[in-house]
Structure formats: C-alpha cells, structure tokens
Amino acid sequence: MSVIRFLGALITGLLAVVVLLMVLVLDTSPSISANASEQIADADTVKKLLAQIRRSINDRERGHVITVSEQQVESLVGFVQRAAPYIHGTSAIQPDHGTIEASVAVPALVTTLYLNLEIKVLPADELDIDYVQIGSLSLPGPFAVGLVESALNIYTDSEIGTQAKEQITRVAMTDTQVAVSLKPMDSFLMQLNEIRAGFDDERDELTKLTAYYLRYIAGREIALKKKPQPFNAYLNLIMARAREQSTQENVLQHNKAAVLALAIFIGHHRIANFVGDVQPDVEHALKPASSVLLRGRSDLSKHFIISAALKMLSEQDVTVAIGEFKELMDRGMGGSGYSFVDLTADLAGVEMARVLADPDTALRAQDTLAGTPDESIYMPEIDGLTEGLSKQEFTRRYEKVDSEAYLQEVEQIRARLARMPFYSREFAG
Structure with a gap:
C-alpha cells in the first residue's frame, strides 16, 4: 500500500505542477491586438533584409552585419498573423532595448485562453536577452536562452544550439533599427547540413x-x-x-x-x-x-x-x-x-x-x-x-x-x- 500511496502522491503532485504552470502561463485575454493588414503595408522593405541574409549565406567565409528595421520586423510579424490568424504580435526598437510581444489563442473546453509572450533584447557584444515573460511566469533571459540552447543540442545530438547563440557577436540598436553582427557562417551552415543529413539517413x-x-x-x-x-x-x-x-x-x-x-x-x-x-x-x-x-x-x-x-x-x-x-x-x-x-x-x-x-x-x-x-x-x-x-x-x-x-x-x-x-x-x- 505504501508504494501505491507514493505513486498516487507523485501523480497528484505532477498534476498539480501542470495545473500551476497552466495557470501561470495562460491568460483569459490577449495582451496585444494588432492589425496584420497595417503591419504588412511595408512588406516591400523586407526585400533588403532578404538580400542581406542571402549575402551572409553566399559569402559565408566573412562576417556580416544584418540590419533590421522596425518596419521589416512588423511586416514579418504581420505575415505570420496573415498565415496563422490565431497569432497576434508586435515589436518595438529603441536605443537601449528591443521587445517582441505575441499572443497566441489556445482553444479550451468552454472558452479561448491566450499564451501571452514578451521578450526583451538588450544591446551587447553577444545575444543578451533581459527576460522572457510567458503569462505571469517571468524567466531570466540567460536561463531562457540556456533552455532553448540545451533543447536544440539534445534534440539534434550536436552543439548547434550553442553554435547558433555564439554566431551573434554584437547587437546594436537605434530608434528604428537593430544591427546584428554575425560570425562567418561557413562552419555553422556545415553543421546544419550535417544535422539535416543525419535526419535524412532514414x-x-x-x-x-x-x-x-x-x-x-x-x-x-x-x-x-x-x-x-x-x-x-x-x-x-x-x-x-x-x-x-x-x-x-x-x-x-x-x-x-x-x-x-x-x-x-x-x-x-x-x-x-x-x-x-x-x-x-x-x-x-x-x-x-x-x-x-x-x-x-x-x-x-x-x-x-x-x-x-x-x-x-x-x-x-x-x-x-x-x-x-x-x-x-x-x-x-x-x-x-x-x-x-x-x-x-x-x-x-x-x-x-x-x-x-x-x-x-x-x-x-x-x-x-x-x-x-x-x-x-x-x-x-x-x-x-x-x-x-x-x-x-x-x-x-x-x-x-x-x-x-x-x-x-x-x-x-x-x-x-x-x-x-x-x-x-x-x-x-
């Protein structure tokens, strides 16, 4: 009976943790409501961003600086909303920080709940996330980045998560744009190809x-x-x-x-x-x-x-x-x-x-x-x-x-x- 009681207590405890997490991360209303048709009004500006990304991939032996404007970020967020109407998002760039906010509708039994997310990025000589807010749950930035890094490394059985984080050598911001300095992409892209080849083996x-x-x-x-x-x-x-x-x-x-x-x-x-x-x-x-x-x-x-x-x-x-x-x-x-x-x-x-x-x-x-x-x-x-x-x-x-x-x-x-x-x-x- 003691074993049964122990298992019962363990299951009850796990359920309580799950319920607590759901209460912490899910809200009854969205934190933001954005108009996707207005956000994608400047979609033509994204061409310049795509050209920068192509250059960094094609000229992979050299480092590159990818400059992203607030218009471009908003356009991409608007595209996501057009593709997935249950997602709403917005962004803001200032000299001392940048933020990305999103609300994801989650169907529940009798109503719709919302996963509200906010990420604050700081200018630094590395990827510096100040915090990640998920509903009422606030995670320190380094802890959240570490979780994602470890998850990617474990899932791919590689160091790709660590490599991705270390690709960013500097993040600088102005009133309207963010400049991300990247290491040469060659080794990172080779690692990605090796991972894909591993998945393609089967x-x-x-x-x-x-x-x-x-x-x-x-x-x-x-x-x-x-x-x-x-x-x-x-x-x-x-x-x-x-x-x-x-x-x-x-x-x-x-x-x-x-x-x-x-x-x-x-x-x-x-x-x-x-x-x-x-x-x-x-x-x-x-x-x-x-x-x-x-x-x-x-x-x-x-x-x-x-x-x-x-x-x-x-x-x-x-x-x-x-x-x-x-x-x-x-x-x-x-x-x-x-x-x-x-x-x-x-x-x-x-x-x-x-x-x-x-x-x-x-x-x-x-x-x-x-x-x-x-x-x-x-x-x-x-x-x-x-x-x-x-x-x-x-x-x-x-x-x-x-x-x-x-x-x-x-x-x-x-x-x-x-x-x-x-x-x-x-x-x-």
Whole structure:
C-alpha cells in the first residue's frame, strides 16, 4: 500500500505542477491586438533584409552585419498573423532595448485562453536577452536562452544550439533599427547540413517518391527541348505516371510527391529543402532546358506549382499568405509590382493541391490532369486582372489588404475559380 500511496502522491503532485504552470502561463485575454493588414503595408522593405541574409549565406567565409528595421520586423510579424490568424504580435526598437510581444489563442473546453509572450533584447557584444515573460511566469533571459540552447543540442545530438547563440557577436540598436553582427557562417551552415543529413539517413516514403518523380520528369524528352514548353504537358506526364503507380491506399502520397517533384523541377530547386535529399547530384539541380509556360508566361507556372507544393506541405492560409506577401514585396523599387494575375496562379495552385489531396477526388483528379488537353481546366483566364502596381498606386487604389476594394478583387479571382468544374464539389461526385 505504501508504494501505491507514493505513486498516487507523485501523480497528484505532477498534476498539480501542470495545473500551476497552466495557470501561470495562460491568460483569459490577449495582451496585444494588432492589425496584420497595417503591419504588412511595408512588406516591400523586407526585400533588403532578404538580400542581406542571402549575402551572409553566399559569402559565408566573412562576417556580416544584418540590419533590421522596425518596419521589416512588423511586416514579418504581420505575415505570420496573415498565415496563422490565431497569432497576434508586435515589436518595438529603441536605443537601449528591443521587445517582441505575441499572443497566441489556445482553444479550451468552454472558452479561448491566450499564451501571452514578451521578450526583451538588450544591446551587447553577444545575444543578451533581459527576460522572457510567458503569462505571469517571468524567466531570466540567460536561463531562457540556456533552455532553448540545451533543447536544440539534445534534440539534434550536436552543439548547434550553442553554435547558433555564439554566431551573434554584437547587437546594436537605434530608434528604428537593430544591427546584428554575425560570425562567418561557413562552419555553422556545415553543421546544419550535417544535422539535416543525419535526419535524412532514414529517408521516408515521401522523400523516396519525390526523388523518383523528379528523376522521371527530368528524363522525359520535353525536358530537353530548347524552345519554351507548356506547363500542361509536364503536368500530363507526371499525373499519368502517378496514376500508373498509385492505388486508392497510397494515392495521396503519390500525388503529393508528384506535385513536389514538379515544383522542384519547374518552380525552384530549393523546394527540395522541405522534402529531403532528392537530387541525383546535389551540385547540379535538375531543371528543364527551356522555360515552362502557363497562360503563356513562365512566371505563372512557377507561382502555380510552388503554391500547390506549399499547400501540400502546410495549411492553405500559410500558402495564400506567402503568395500575398510576395506580391506586396514586389511593389517596391525594382520589383515587378503587385499582380493579381500572379495571385490568381497562387490561388489556383492551392485549389489543384486541395483536389489532389482529397481522398474523394484524388484518383479522379489524376485521370483528369493526365488527359486534359490544355490548362483551362485548372488555371482560369487572366484577362482583366490588374498587375504591375507600385506601392503608391496599390495604396491609392486599395489602402490595405483587408479593405473592401482589395477584398473585392480577391473575391473576383475566387469566383473565377469557383466556376471551374474541376474545383467544384460536383467533381467529387
């Protein structure tokens, strides 16, 4: 009986600790409420940040300083909110500190609770977190950083957490921006690749199938032609192959792998980073010999298939938010401008992925896409859609991305998609 009493007391104590932690970290109301459509108004500024990050990766033998403005941070936070509406966040940068705040809605039995988070960062010759506040629980910064560092090291069986922390050699702040000095990225990136290779040692079925379909489509005669080729011809080929290889039991996995392979081949080879080691030669990524056209444009084929792949890998809101954010970035100097044509291709790609990922329509979708003579069954007409809008012109016409005028434009695109039989509910019947 003493053992039973001990176990009972232990379980009761553990439950009490769990309940206490929940009481401490969860609140009944959010600490902040931010408008994502206003936050992403300056999304075009993020291009400069991405360029800095690319330079630090490409020129990995040298140290770099990444300068991040408050506008850029707010834009990225706004993107997260558009992709995951249950998250709200904001940031502030001052000469003596910077803060990031977030509220995450957590569904409970009878109500919605909130995980409220605040992180305060100080300027220093290292990564210096003053504190991390989670609900009513306040953690000293060094302790919180140490927890994350140890968790990463243990999970990856490496020192990657420690290495990541030590990559930062200085953090400086002004009224509007923070400058983060980084060590040369070479050894850190090599360590990341080793960790990824370790995870890839146990290649799952999706990775194997994606590699198979990638090799298949790269080996077709069409991939070697020097003149631009229709996207539909590639889709016909890979869907016909998927139809031959799949059954009712594994059709969803084959469809997912086929779409991912096409996105890696036609869209961008870096999509493979979401899947694993699928290239026969990592130094020479497979790609078509000529451009691939959807509605007569190579950019639309990329938008369409990459959005389809992202939908296969994530939730629809995330995919749409990525497409929308990319268009907002394009409004700035040097960009192609905001394009509702590109957004149409994004949304159409999401819809195709939805049909291919639905057990009720997956097999029929294979048959349809394998035999369709042109793209009209899955990509709507683009006539009459606005594109090439600068930031100023976009703001003049639509103000922001939740304005009535903007939502009407998006609704017109969705209406075009809804009229297509391939995307209708009747297709499942």
